[in-house]
Amino acid sequence: MAHSKQDILRAINYYNEKYQDLYQEFLAFLKIPSVSTSEANKGDIQAAANFLVGKLEKIGFKNVMKYPTSHHPIIYGEYIADPQKPTVLVYGHYDVQPPDPIDEWETPPFEPSLRGDYLYARGSSDMKGQIWAVISALQSILDTRKPESNIKVLFEGEEEIGSPSLEKFLKNHKSLLDSDLVVNPDAGMIAPDKPSITYSLRGLAYFELRFYGPKADLHSGLFGGVVANPANKLAEVVAGMHDEDGKVTLPGFYDNVRKLSQKERKALSRLDLDENHYKSMTGAPKLSGEKGFTPIERAGARPTLDINGLYAGYINEGAKTIIPAYAVAKISTRLVPDQDPKAVYEGMKAYLKENTPETVRWELDYMSGAPAYINEGDTPGLDLFISALEETWGIEPLMKREGGSIPVATSMKNILGVDSIITGFGLPDDQIHSPNERVHLPTHRKGVEALIRFFMSF
């Protein structure tokens, strides 16, 4: 506990006094269309990077660097209070999603517009808004009392294009990035009154499976009943990948699945994401999934298998009476700790060897794989982060698992050996990746307070 309560309150007061200035700078940051997917915005990405470099230097960060990559620069900066003291590394990305479909924006995506408690702009939530919360907190601390521990920041400009340069950068800068924990505010909260920390993310193993039958499409009248139809056989074999209880039947699939403890199940049930929540969010007529688990458990803590794409034969308008020569399924499994994507690949191969009839020939491509991520709870600073959220919101934060992947958390763990606190102050209806992205400013401001509390207690 590095700082006194008075020090922390002084920094929070500073933030409230300087809020208007910081807000104006935030608007300037949002006006830069740093769309990483678009070649035309390459200069804007540089402008956004320069903006951050300038700001970091202005608030007192040292060794601020803009590292070139094959696409868009990675920004690094640090405040080293004492090399013997613990270090927190903050991750962020300053690139944004394309604004398409642009016609559906009520105000232009790069002209921030304040309406009520919301500020509308591309990146306002994902995640220039989160970066700005971090910078606001750091300025408030550095301008009132020097931190006693070390803070490093790493902001990339390629997250929305899959972070193609990040792993290499981590590998090449291990000692520069040496730290005790990572704070990654690229995830959100469930509601304005529900601060949360994501402690687990699912992994992935993605396959393309192809069944080949006759050498060419056949007339289904002349040959129906004589040769196997690869589309029917694919349907049969893929159907067999789940049993009646919604469990995946690939050999060994559940062998290394970490069981949910009663304590964890109870904690997840606090999230209050019930059947109705998911139904209204997805429009599905009825929920579905592995028997014996709640929706939130199934989405975050249990592995799944889904067809992502399916193709065979004639799919245009009208009728064509053929037996297709081949059929294709793109199939992905979402993995949980401690499943190994390569072992899942082996299980998939074993299942296909066992279950594919000899009447077709099969090919399986392993397209990508990443293990799940879990923060074991022994991360230094995790308790401090929880306390910071609790003090700010007045309630115990929710600990949640998320079904998607944040590959950067896995990379940080694997390459730097550091766990991540995955958090953030965006809300589910911020419309990230969609038109009219927005940030809820009262929540954003609470987030800055919580970050001040955390950085000053670390």
Added chain:
Amino acid sequence: MAHSKQDILRAINYYNEKYQDLYQEFLAFLKIPSVSTSEANKGDIQAAANFLVGKLEKIGFKNVMKYPTSHHPIIYGEYIADPQKPTVLVYGHYDVQPPDPIDEWETPPFEPSLRGDYLYARGSSDMKGQIWAVISALQSILDTRKPESNIKVLFEGEEEIGSPSLEKFLKNHKSLLDSDLVVNPDAGMIAPDKPSITYSLRGLAYFELRFYGPKADLHSGLFGGVVANPANKLAEVVAGMHDEDGKVTLPGFYDNVRKLSQKERKALSRLDLDENHYKSMTGAPKLSGEKGFTPIERAGARPTLDINGLYAGYINEGAKTIIPAYAVAKISTRLVPDQDPKAVYEGMKAYLKENTPETVRWELDYMSGAPAYINEGDTPGLDLFISALEETWGIEPLMKREGGSIPVATSMKNILGVDSIITGFGLPDDQIHSPNERVHLPTHRKGVEALIRFFMSF
């Protein structure tokens, strides 16, 4: 026996002399992309129709008419030698299947290419090639000696879209089409040395089945395990349409299936179409089908169910991690006497009601249907047609059942009260409905000879 042997030989000689001219005209006919399924080819269909009208008039047919329909015109023409004499009605269709997948053609589908004994083009076999054999025979007869019996032709442009206008046309033109038998050369031979007559054809019931899940594609990480994946559910439901013995599980499906007599099974076994024949023809690694029946029985005398097309989600290169909002299967059943397509539709609906989970919403379209056809053997002229084939090939023709559908044969029987001689000079490896469709020209030429013999003896 209307004509002398000399007359017949003169007509055959005429054909051989004029072969090159007729071949050039055939190429011009094949170059017209008369794809009936495609709105974009509407003008081409008209061009093909006009081509036939012009040719029929040129060879001396009278009363040649292009009857408009809701889609593509029906062409009629006649040569009436003597209203008291018997009349043969020749059926054909001048529309063709779409050429997709177009990339798999070695030469463009509508630029006929001669390689060895084969002419490659869409429609070269099915069935512009058969129409051309008929026209070649008729020209050879009319230019050498006037026929003594009556010949009518009816060529439609909608066969590949299920002949939606034909029944109405038959009903409205019964006296125009009054005849003693129909020659329908839309079926093929077993091998170049095995002329054959098809006495039974399978019927068809064609469906499009759609499963709907979430209102839009979902992120498979965030929602995998929570909502039903329509593609997985479709695979499961379609997989259940066959049991382990390869039998179709739709309720009532086999109720009206006519049993094969021992005599018929023996006759079919003469066809000598064994496992190896079908394997080498199709390139399938191993045959497959209903337990307890030989390949030829399964292809001709037993009903089947096949997926003709399958689509869901992301099917381009690479990976996209989505739960598709919907999944589609085109499914067709091939029917035998005395199955009723409407009853099969009812069975399909009953199966889906019973087996589709409530986690998806389903829609079923009944796209087309036609009962099977069987010629009971007492058709006038059948013996003459058998003799014409035998004289041309020097062997007794094979009587066979065919797996494809020629709904027109059923319609002709039901509406006009006339049986069809279903024959043709295409070969099993003509790749009809597939890329690189072709016609074996030596067989095509023998077919013309046989048609000359038949028309001149009728």
